[in-house]
Amino acid sequence: MQDCRFKCVSIIGVGLLGASLGLALKQRALAGRVVGVGRAGSDSLSIALRRQAIDIAQTDPAQAVREASLVVLATSLGQFPAIFERISEALPTGALVTDVGSTKTQVMHWAAQELPDHVDFIGSHPMAGSEKRGPQFARPDLFENAVCLVCPPPIQARGPRTEQRVESATNRVEALWRAVGMNTRRLDARRHDQWVASVSHLPHAVATALVLAASETPQALSAIAGGFLDTTRIASADPVIWADIFLTNKPAVMNQLTVFIRRLRTLQTAIRRGDQAVIADLLQQAKTTRDTLANNRNPS
């Protein structure tokens, strides 16, 4: 077993994910102390303190990481470049840096550009959360039984770091997420971004367009049922976080949108032609796949 106790953990961004990680680390005694970083004047820091998700509140990321053995970026992706730049000079030798961002290629690139050789950056994407935001919704069990995708840096971004050193850092990050209850899966950043474009970013774009399309028939909204609300639930998530996600995963998202529209056109053509057999076959294919996914996830 990897040692996953950290003397001082800095969590930059104390929203739902950051504060939940603080709660989970403290509940399991995995961190000596937890420093939380938030904006001056926002409520998040005081809520996170009051809920004991963090021990110390900081508004300056550089100050917050000076003694950190582990640093976790948990803001929206758009803030990452400025944070990397800000903490770069302050990070102590041997610090392990990771994140909870939903895209990885761009993040690995930023980290390789900005962070010094005496620290290790390993990308993380804990696939947990909800459409709710803020430390008031944080839960120490948020990560339990969910999947965390972990991305070591690609060869060309490693600088002087040996394979052994990268392997060791990756193992420590995996141990961290497993310690808070997650199932980890290691893969390279490019593949990560393709996967989440398919199962997360595309559904988000589609749910958004569904609500916008339905808004064009406002009277019809009085007839919505549970199906519509389920299908569009993720459209209630934070617009700024998601704008950043789309922008940092542009090629894979564009590709998935193309695949999706092609599939929708196939169904549309079958409906226009009145081809009952083709329509039923497409619906059956989707049902079989979706039933399998739901059963695998919730074994009864």
Add this chain to the structure above:
Amino acid sequence: MQDCRFKCVSIIGVGLLGASLGLALKQRALAGRVVGVGRAGSDSLSIALRRQAIDIAQTDPAQAVREASLVVLATSLGQFPAIFERISEALPTGALVTDVGSTKTQVMHWAAQELPDHVDFIGSHPMAGSEKRGPQFARPDLFENAVCLVCPPPIQARGPRTEQRVESATNRVEALWRAVGMNTRRLDARRHDQWVASVSHLPHAVATALVLAASETPQALSAIAGGFLDTTRIASADPVIWADIFLTNKPAVMNQLTVFIRRLRTLQTAIRRGDQAVIADLLQQAKTTRDTLANNRNPS
């Protein structure tokens, strides 16, 4: 208050909706006896009988309606023409006929063509149910607090029926659904079909295409999270029922697919251009609408 007790009710099709209606009517003592019609050799009739959703099991629709004061078609839409034809000769004078189908223009047309002048057909669309099917999932409270859309026949389909007679029949059908706990809303069939195309049929087509698109990256399916399963839940519904729905609401579904693809293209263009402000604005519009809908439905 309208009188909503019926001496003999025939429910043709004892799946989830038909059997739930039987349970709801019997629990509230709204029906003298309930005759259920199903296919010879299928399990549905015996399950519906055992669960006491029906009192009498029949395989011949004509026999089942001979003494009916209320007839409810609860099969898939594709079976409606044959059922209308079969029961036409057997319906007693004054019988009230309705259905639970998800589209209405085509159904009103079939009813006007096939049913005799001495009965009244009023279209119903109880917006209740789930992706589960069969009388084993039936519940007497399935309809409670859900919306039922009720469609009187258009002027040209009324034959010798007076406005007063149509009004009275419509009132009786509305009273039926209110008696099992629903909120009714009266509207014409064409508008009904536009509304449900927007809030129900389009989301179904989209959820189906989402699963099919994700299936093209099979490895990515190991990374699915709750968001994907919510967004695609309705893709687990019955393919035959839904093929019929798409085919009997072709013009409105085609139109909604066009509106949807246009909205998705707008988002796609903003992502391609890297236009953060436009992306965030589209996401915010969708979030505002969707939050309002969710709050209206689940007032806290």
